[in-house]
Amino acid sequence: MDELILFLRVMLGTLFISAAVTKIGDLEKYTLIIKEYKILPEFTLYLFVRFKLVxxxxxxxxxxxxxxxxxxxxxxCFLMLLYTLAITINLLRGRREISCGCGGMAGNHQLSWTLTIRNLAIFFGCYWLYLSSTDWGSLDALFSGQRDHFFHLEVLQVILISMLTLIMGTMSKLLFALHKQIKNLKETLK
Incomplete structure (x- = not known):
């Protein structure tokens, strides 16, 4: 069980980091996406976007x-509920044409009920991690003197498997995007 928890922890941490890095890369565009949600007053956007990224x-x-x-x-959990609520509000308003603004590994998609379900699945995954929390492979374990929970061959193996999974997921996403571009190019050349 510790292996699964560590695997999911690496995935979840990477998901949040990749999302933030993508948004930081084009902060102006991300601020416009948040503005499109039409939930927050415009004068709070700057502060909200920065707070959320941090x-x-x-x-x-x-x-x-x-x-x-x-x-x-x-x-x-709180962040996932916040994202789900914002998407749901806009879907109930009939607004599906705006970008979710997810970024990173999650990608950017137009709003849909599928995104709501995906976010709820991530929320329940976060909550399960909270309930099943282990310090296996964590700095918390190292700082509390449980070196065997940190310096362990299985910890390294799980981290490597997690990273390989992330790399394979990213590569398949890139290959799919390349396939779409080639397909579009073929259609325009006809």
Whole structure:
């Protein structure tokens, strides 16, 4: 069970970090996406976007390295509920044409009920991690003197498997995008 928890922890941490990094790369575009949701007053957008990015990157890094895990899982749950609520509000308003603004590994998609279900699945995954929390492979374990929970061959194996899974997922996403571009190019050349 510790292996599965560590695997999911690496995935979750990487998901949050990749999302934040993507948004930081084009902060102006991301701010416009949040504005399109038409939930927050315009004067709060600047502060909200920066606060959310700090929360995402901090949560992702702390989950990835294993610091303050129970608290970080609760923050991840809160963020996932926040995203789900914003998407649901806009879907109920009939607004499907805007980008979700997810970024990173999650990608950017137009709003849909599928995104709501995906976000709820991630929320329940975060909550399960909170309930099943282990310090296996975490800095919390190292700092509390449980070196065998940190310096363990199985910990390294799970981290390597997690990273390979992430790389394979990213490569398949890139190959799918390349396939679409080639297909579009063929159609325009006809």
């Amino acid at each position: 929360a995402e990157i901090t949560t992702g890094v702390f989950i990835l390295v294993g610091l303050y895990l129970p608290f970080m899982y609760l923050i991840a």
